[in-house]
Amino acid sequence: xxxxxxxxxxxxxxxxGAGVLVVSTRHIVRAGLWLVVNLLAVAGCYxxxxxxxxxxxxxxxxxxxVVVLLLxxxxxxxxxxxxxxxxxRPRWPGALIGGGAxxxxxxxxxxxxxxxxxxxxxxxxxxALGEQIFTAWVLPFEVVGVLLLxxxxxxxxxxxxxxxxx
Amino acid sequence: MDDKLTQFGQxxxxxxxxxxxxxxxxxxxxxxxxxxxxxxxxARMQVRxxxxxxxxxxxxxxxxxxxxLAFKEDIMPKMADKAVFFIAPVISTTCAFTAFAVIxxxxxxxxxxxxxxxxxxxxxxxxxxxxxxxxxxIYGIVLGGWASGSTYPLLGGLRSSAQMIxxxxxxxxxxxxxxxxxxxxxxxxxxxxxxxxxxxxxxGFDLTVPGWYAFLLIPSFLIYAIAAVGETNRAPxxxxxxxxxxVGGFHTEYSSLKFALxxxxxxxxxxxxxxxxxxxxxxxxxxxxxxxxxxxxxxxxWPLLWFTIKVLLLLFVFVWLRGTLPRLRYDQFMxxxxxxxxxxxxxxxxxxxxxxxxxGSDLTVQARLAVVGGPILVALAIWMFWPDKRKAIEDPGxxxxxxxxxxxxxxxxxxxxxxxxxxxxxRAQRVLGERETVSTSKxx
Numbered sequence: 001x002x003x004x005x006x007x008x009x010x011x012x013x014x015x016x017g018a019g020v021l022v023v024s025t026r027h028i029v030r031a032g033l034w035l036v037v038n039l040l041a042v043a044g045c046y047x048x049x050x051x052x053x054x055x056x057x058x059x060x061x062x063x064x065x066v067v068v069l070l071l072x073x074x075x076x077x078x079x080x081x082x083x084x085x086x087x088x089r090p091r092w093p094g095a096l097i098g099g100g101a102x103x104x105x106x107x108x109x110x111x112x113x114x115x116x117x118x119x120x121x122x123x124x125x126x127x128a129l130g131e132q133i134f135t136a137w138v139l140p141f142e143v144v145g146v147l148l149l150x151x152x153x154x155x156x157x158x159x160x161x162x163x164x165x166x
Numbered sequence: 167m168d169d170k171l172t173q174f175g176q177x178x179x180x181x182x183x184x185x186x187x188x189x190x191x192x193x194x195x196x197x198x199x200x201x202x203x204x205x206x207x208x209a210r211m212q213v214r215x216x217x218x219x220x221x222x223x224x225x226x227x228x229x230x231x232x233x234x235l236a237f238k239e240d241i242m243p244k245m246a247d248k249a250v251f252f253i254a255p256v257i258s259t260t261c262a263f264t265a266f267a268v269i270x271x272x273x274x275x276x277x278x279x280x281x282x283x284x285x286x287x288x289x290x291x292x293x294x295x296x297x298x299x300x301x302x303x304i305y306g307i308v309l310g311g312w313a314s315g316s317t318y319p320l321l322g323g324l325r326s327s328a329q330m331i332x333x334x335x336x337x338x339x340x341x342x343x344x345x346x347x348x349x350x351x352x353x354x355x356x357x358x359x360x361x362x363x364x365x366x367x368x369x370g371f372d373l374t375v376p377g378w379y380a381f382l383l384i385p386s387f388l389i390y391a392i393a394a395v396g397e398t399n400r401a402p403x404x405x406x407x408x409x410x411x412x413v414g415g416f417h418t419e420y421s422s423l424k425f426a427l428x429x430x431x432x433x434x435x436x437x438x439x440x441x442x443x444x445x446x447x448x449x450x451x452x453x454x455x456x457x458x459x460x461x462x463x464x465x466x467x468w469p470l471l472w473f474t475i476k477v478l479l480l481l482f483v484f485v486w487l488r489g490t491l492p493r494l495r496y497d498q499f500m501x502x503x504x505x506x507x508x509x510x511x512x513x514x515x516x517x518x519x520x521x522x523x524x525x526g527s528d529l530t531v532q533a534r535l536a537v538v539g540g541p542i543l544v545a546l547a548i549w550m551f552w553p554d555k556r557k558a559i560e561d562p563g564x565x566x567x568x569x570x571x572x573x574x575x576x577x578x579x580x581x582x583x584x585x586x587x588x589x590x591x592x593r594a595q596r597v598l599g600e601r602e603t604v605s606t607s608k609x610x
Binding site: 027029030033036052053056057059060063064065068069071072075076125126161162 | 247250289290291294295297298301302304305308309312320323324327328331334338351573578
């Protein structure tokens with residue numbers, strides 16, 4: 001195993017551990033913080049795989065904007081300090097479904113790629129990524145853009161009763 | 167990977183340590199200096215002496231303040247979330263220091279026989295790294311405000327996070343124009359791209375301007391400057407720390423060294439946005455025009471001086487703004503960010519992309535005129551035939567508001583009066599009524 005492999009495994013373990021803590025902690029704000037740790041570990045994985053742009057965009061968008069907004073919304077409504085007892089849930093079915101899905105996917109990947117060697121493609125620089133997105137994947141990219149726009153407009157219409165149905 | 171970036175990551179270990187130390191010492195010294203500088207400059211603007219007792223001209227005042235803070239009692243509020251309360255200032259300061267790692271201080275120099283650039287490191291996406299670090303710094307503020315378990319810090323933290331997220335969008339968009347012009351996101355290459363002078367042709371005159379993007383991309387520079395003030399929570403955008411409304415903002419409950427860390431992070435952020443502005447728009451460490459005529463100006467250790475002077479000038483602008491402008495109201499501030507700065511940046515990026523397409527292609531004069539004139543005509547037409555909005559403003563009512571001032575009938579929710587006539591509160595009416603009855607009963 002090379003250093004990169006070791007780092008990848010360690011970061012993956014951190015990501016999985018933080019992910020488990022997100023759903024198992026009883027402190028609602030700390031759940032958000034564990035989500036940050038999880039996303040940072042995933043960004044670390046991207047860095048190890050030489051996808052610098054994706055890694056920093058992940059930090060910038062998910063850690064820097066999405067989870068901050070999440071925490072912001074939680075604090076705006078209710079954010080008790082300390083454990084909340086009403087965050088309980090049926091643990092065993094959830095753990096079974098989550099663990100089963102994760103293990104099944106892992107088994108699928110292992111069986112699919114076990115004996116095939118994939119050479120790392122060229123590093124994920126901004127130029128390479130931009131060329132891919134705006135040539136080969138331009139249609140999915142545009143569709144995702146329209147989808148996000150529709151979601152935005154929908155959110156505005158739902159949250160403002162004065163412009164809903166006149 | 168670019169060839170130009172191969173000079174990074176080749177240093178021997180003691181050189182890396184020395185560079186880390188250089189960045190650290192530079193930031194701490196700049197912070198100590200900036201606090202004194204700000205107090206003296208604001209004092210001069212307000213016709214008073216300012217701190218002038220500790221050391222020559224009061225220069226050691228901030229050092230004395232820092233030492234005093236270290237010896238103060240470290241208070242842990244009873245309601246606080248202890249772990250998060252402790253970790254918040256650490257996040258703030260770490261992110262602030264990390265962001266400066268990719269700012270170039272100077273060209274390649276020789277240190278004890280080793281050739282190395284005066285820059286800790288550089289990566290192809292260096293500017294994104296700075297943005298990511300500054301957006302992670304928000305966590306320090308939000309969590310510090312929340313973990314204090316107190317109202318004012320929570321409100322300050324909420325304001326601060328909303329403000330920093332909003333202005334980060336404008337900041338990122340203003341930098342996009344620089345990426346487009348320079349063709350790279352690495353800080354050292356952006357400085358390189360501003361090396362040559364440009365020739366502008368304005369009505370027959372050939373003007374030679376420096377290749378600085380501050381001149382070439384004036385709208386971007388202005389938007390960046392405004393967004394940077396919002397991003398660093400400085401006056402006139404210092405709403406998270408508005409003393410008259412929120413006591414001290416998110417750090418109200420902090421004391422001793424933890425407070426000092428927040429203070430340090432705030433000033434380092436100021437230095438970082440100034441350093442980034444210098445790098446992206448003001449030619450980085452390259453000497454300004456009259457000095458650049460001297461051949462040695464851009465070699466050896468001199469660029470360190472030019473860089474520091476540029477950063478200090480930008481810091482002066484920060485202080486100048488604080489000394490001049492009153493604080494904005496919160497809703498005005500947010501409206502300005504979302505409805506003015508962001509659309510303007512988007513429009514400017516579109517325009518710039520259009521200009522670059524026209525310049526890069528070999529179109530005929532007519533086609534160029536059509537490309538330039540078409541969008542202007544369309545914009546004019548939209549502006550001419552836009553439905554008149556003034557009617558809606560003059561009409562104080564809102565659609566669906568009934569006589570009782572509610573939306574959606576008796577089951578709906580009330581809306582505040584929109585014609586600025588505040589009705590007398592029911593409680594005040596009742597109190598008035600009681601007083602009158604009392605007085606009449608005495609008389610009788």
